[in-house]
Amino acid sequence: MASIERTAYPRFKRIPNSKQLNEIYSPSSQEIMVAHNVARGDASILCFLTLMKCFQRLGYFPPMSSVPKVIVTHIRDCLYLAPNTHPTDSLATLYRHQKTIREFLHVIPYGAHARHLAIESVYKAAQVMDNPADLINVSIAELIKESCELPAFSTLDRLVRRVRTLVNTHFFQSVWNHLRPEEKQKLDQLLEPSRFRSRSDFNYIKELPKSPKFSHFKELQAKYAWLQSLGGVERLLEGVPNAKIKHFAAEARALDRSEIGKFLPPKRYMLLLSMIQRASVHTRDHLVEMFIKRVGFIHKKGREELELLREQHRSKMEMLISVLTDVLQKTNEHLDDAVLGKQVREVLATRGGTEFLLNDCEAISSHNGNNYLPLLWKHYKKNKSALFRLIRSLNIDTTTQNQSLMDALSFLLTNETKRVDLLPASISLSFASTQWRRTVTVKTEEGLFLSRRHFEVCVFSQLASELKTGDLFVTGSENYADYREQLLSWEECKPMVADFCAEMKFTPTSEGFVQQLKDLLTQTAEEVDKNYPNNGQVVINEDGEPTLKRSVRKDSIPNVTDLETTIYQHLPDRNIIEILCNVEHWLQWTRYFGPLSGSDPKLENPVERYIILSFGYGCNLGPAQTSKHMRGLVTQHMLSFVNRRHVTANKLDEAIREMVNCYNLCDLPKVWGDGTTAAADGTKFDLYEENLVSEYHIRYGGYGGIAYHHVSDTYIALFSHFIPCGVWEAVYIIDALMKNKSDIQPDTLHADTQGQSTPVFALAYLLGIKLMPRIRNWKNLTFFRPDKNTVYKYIDSLFSDTIDWELLETHWKDLFQVVLSIKAGKVLPSTLLLKLSNYSQKNRLYQAFQELGRVIRTIFLLQYISDIQLREQITASTNKVEAYNGFSKWFFFGGEGIIAENDPEEQEKRIKYLDLVSNAVILQNVVDMTGILKKLASEGTEFTRSDVAALSPYMTRHIKRFGDYVIDLKNAPDPIDRNMLIAVKEENSS
Structure with missing residues (x-):
């Protein structure tokens, strides 16, 4: 049930x-x-x-x-x-x-008609959903929509279970009927111990990819070939919705070999086939990711070798300069030509001779620029066979009309086995950069040819680049699929445009939309120029270089320090488990955890298990250490089992949302902010190297991933992602606002310098989000004029380029097609921003978003440099999220702060467990602080609203982290007192 x-x-x-x-x-x-x-x-x-x-x-x-x-x-x-x-x-x-x-x-009593409506809605939803709670919600929504009385919950539960079983049984039976005897035998063998591996093939399918080393790259290719050899999966799953396949695959991955073997054959085969299908999709993604990283590694080695050669040639260059100096000195002595020629020859002879010096000149000349491309072959050749094998195993195609790279790839595969140095220049190199064309082409007496070795590296380099930008896609992939298929068609978008534009206050035509943008940019620039003499914030010197005046640093107020000290003196000592238990009494947040089937947990003391699990994983103790510190209350296996079978990232998000909603009802956080703004920032967490997420972070040093937090101006964490170090963080900046389902819905988003990408500005604007990042090197960014003939009296030197309004008008439909697809839930912003964050000369979508982003970013930069209050607001908000990073990491004290998981899903869950613990402590602190402030006010202690606004719920001195942990769910806390009825004085009162 x-x-x-x-x-x-x-x-x-x-x-x-x-x-x-x-x-x-x-x-x-x-x-x-x-x-x-x-x-x-x-x-x-x-x-x-x-x-x-x-x-x-x-x-x-x-x-x-x-x-x-x-x-x-x-x-x-x-x-x-x-x-x-x-x-x-x-x-x-x-x-x-x-x-x-x-x-x-005017309500219809629950009877035959209402029951028919409920069954019909659940049957339709069960084609793509599986969780009973979700299906019950669908039936409730349908009955309310049709003005029908709701039956008892048990009635809905029985109805949903019957319909869900009917739908799933239909899918199971369909697959069973299409399976041939030899296919059933092959699937049964997956659960048997393998002759070739130490584990069963079932466990081999679940194995995660390792780091992108060459040996691991080959291992992953071998796994993909083996998965393809299982064959027939797509045929057998035909007609089963992708959402159901994902659910069945997730259920299979959570089971071990003995558990899945206990299911009846139809269900067992459905789970196995679903897991194989999803493993194939993920393996394609991982192969492309490894391919991109291998190509990136080759280029990195080439750049390093060029730098090494430059270092080696430095002494030669100094020697050649000294030779030239000697020759020039001899020339200045005004000798006749015959004597001068003889002395120059003597100088050259003493330095090794003409031929020796010419060789040094050629060596230096060949590596004088930044062209490291000719050096890539030696680092590429070890990867050659694996790269060719990968390209042949994947179905790659283009998303643009430009076929030059695909023609080059076909030409390359045709000539794969040739060992000649030169190939006929019979194809277009328009896909390659100028530097690559110079490197690849060779002129001989017989005509123009292609250097085979450099041509191979060039094609593979461009393939990696265009797979990142979305100019190429891989059939059967997920992360590298054709993004166009995820978008609504323009015919589907057209009826939505008018309502969307009315909601966002956009003009619903291409000409009107562009004119609206142009007017906004013009008006903002003119206003900043007009107010420049009275501004005093930005100073432009005679050379046209702008400088921002720093705001005066505000000293801490003694009253605030005293108030904070007093609060700490009154805060009761608490441990983390006690806090989690208190929040459970208030909110019952553990109700969101449970088996993947959606049924009630069949655990002894499930609430207690879930609290211990959240503490152990949220504080990074892991199952083994948590079990030891709980005095044998739970075993290591039990904690690992519950985490694997009962908790997902989505369920953690729901539990966190419950805490955020409760926090939002309290009065004290409203002194700190109104919830309309949030800030995003990333902080590095250490990982082991043997996984695809882990990358070396240049700024922080060491291998790891980035926890990208979105924190409200009221201090509570709204949403978090765990992303690789090498990904531009701003790609995920909008996702969190789309996934945030809490009562706190900010419309203004602050970030650090990572958030200043033009495509991110463009997408945020279209979605009605005010993106206002803190930009460190703003002077290096380009300001764009609304018109080339526009000249400003004071700020003209800021502008160095002009907006291409014609481009925006041409691609207006493309922009709205994307944003309406996002609003409809067809695609996530990060899916597109991952493509649009890389430069593409082919992708019209990239060009349109880049141009729109230039408009919006220029408007923001003009506001940023002319409004000190805006800069202070941005700084204050980003300081809050940075403070949250330090606050939350304080609770991540186990395992030396290293996330000891190689599974990306488990890594994501660790960050969300940490958010759950951190938000529980923040909520408990606010409840305690509210009571203390009310008590202080009743005792006559005077403090102003500004004093309270300077406080923070990120208090930890009263929290005990170490020792044996005891859980007591019988000790109920006092109910939450949300009302902060404090007699605070206003600032101007005496």
Whole structure:
């Protein structure tokens, strides 16, 4: 049975406050009139109106015994009834009253029609969903939409289980019917011990890719070839929706060999086939990723060799300069030509002779520029066979009309086995850079040829580049698929444009949209130019170089320091498990955890297990150390099992969202911010090297990944990603706002310098997000004029280029097609920004987003340099997220701070476990601080709103991290006091 807490089934979750009572449970005059017409006596009238108001809130009639007393009391007070009046009715009267309420509210009672609607909606949803709680939510939404009464939760649960079983059984049976005997035998053999490996083939499928070393690259290619040899998977799964395949694959990965072997054959084969299909997709992604990294490694080695050669040639260059100096000195002596020639020859002879010096000149000349491309062959040749094998195994195609690279690839594969030095120049090199063309082409007496070796490296380099930009795609991949297929067609977008433009206040035509942008840029620039003499923030010197004046640093206020010290003195000592237990009492956040099947957990003391698990993984102790410190309360295997089978990244997000929503109801955080702004920043976490996520980070040093946090201006963490070090962080800056389902919905986003990419500015603008990053080297960025003929009196030297408005107007449809596809949930912003973050001369989408981003970034830069308050706001917000990074890492004290997981999904979960622990502590601190501030105010301690605003919930001195940990769920904390009724003085009061 699914747990009611994990569904949207309406119920009395918590006691309503006075505002909710007035808004929801106050009967109208018409409702009171109906009650007096139908019911007789005060008790019956009170019962009727209580049923009506509860039905309006819940959608069904609850037992009178389950209605909170505060609701009954409120309705009784609204009717001016005596305090001793209680809602009572006979059973027959109760049925009559329920019928009248349904008729008055125009609600259809739950019967055959409503049951048919529920079954139909669940059956349709079950084609792509599998979690019973999600399916129950679908049925609830459909019944409410059609004005139907909701049945008992158990009725919906039984209905959903029957329909879900029917749908899944249909899929299982379909696959079973299409399986041939030899295919069934092959699938059964996956669960048997392998003759070629130490583990079963089932476990081999689940193995994760290692670091992109050459040996690991070949191992992954071998695994992909083996997966392809299993054959027939796509045929057998035809007709099964991709969402179901993903769910079945995830369920299979969470099981071990013995567990999956206990299922009936139809379900077992479906799980195995789904896992094979997803493993093939992921392996393609990993192969492309390794290919890109291998090519990047080859180029890195080439650059390093060029630098080494330059170092080696430095002494030769100094010697040649001294030779030239000697020759020039001899020339200055005004000797006749015959004597001078003889002395020059003597100088050259003493330095090794003409031929020796010429060789040195040629060696230096060949590496004088930045062209390291001729040096790549020696580093490429070891990878050659593996790269060719990879390209032949993948189906690569182009997303653009330009076929030059695909023609070159075909030409390269045709000549793969040739060992000649030169190939006929019979193809176009338009895909390559000028430097590559010079390196590849060779002129001989017989004509123009291609250097075979350099041509191979050139083609593979360009393949890697265009796979990153999305100019090429891999069929059957996920991360490197054709992004165009994920977008809505323009025919689907066209009906949405008008409403979207009205919502975003855009002009709904290409000409109007572009003119609106042009006017905005023009107006902003003119305003900044006009106010320049009175601004005083930006100073442009005679050479046209702008300089920003630094704001005066604000010293800490003594009152704030004293108040913070006083609060620390009153804060009770707490440990992390105690805090998690308190938050569980308040919110029941562990209800979001449970088996992947969606059923209730069949664990002994599940809440206790989930809290211990969250503590152990959130603090990076891991299952072994957590088990040791819990005095044998749980085993290492149990913790690992629960993490693997009961907790996903999505479930952690839901638990975190519950904490954020509760936090948002408290008064104290509203002193720190209004929730309309958030800041994003990344912090490095150490990883082991043997995985594809781990990369060396130049700025931080060492191997690891980046936890990219989005933190509200109220200090609470809203969302986090775990990304590789080599990825531009801003790619994920918008994803978090799209995935954030909490009550805090910011529309302004601050970031560090990583957030200043033009495509990110463009996409944020189209989505109605105000992107305002802190830009360190803003003077290195280009300011774009609205028009080449526009000249400004004071700030003209800032601008060095002009916007191509014609390009924006031409690709207006492309821009709106992308943003409407994102709004419809067809594609994530990061999926597109990963492509658009790399320069592409072919991709029209990149060019359009780059041009729009130039407009928006120029507008922001003009505002940034002219508004000190804006800069202070950005600095304050980014300081909060940086403070959160340090605060959260304080809890990540286990395992020497290293995430000891090579699975990207588990790495992501570790960061979310950490966020869950951090947010629980923040919530507990706010509850404690609220009580302390109220107590201090009642005792006569004076402090202003500004004093309170300077505080932070990132307090840790009272938190105990080490020692044996004891969990006590029987010790219930006091209820949350959200109201900060503090008599704080205003700043101007005496």
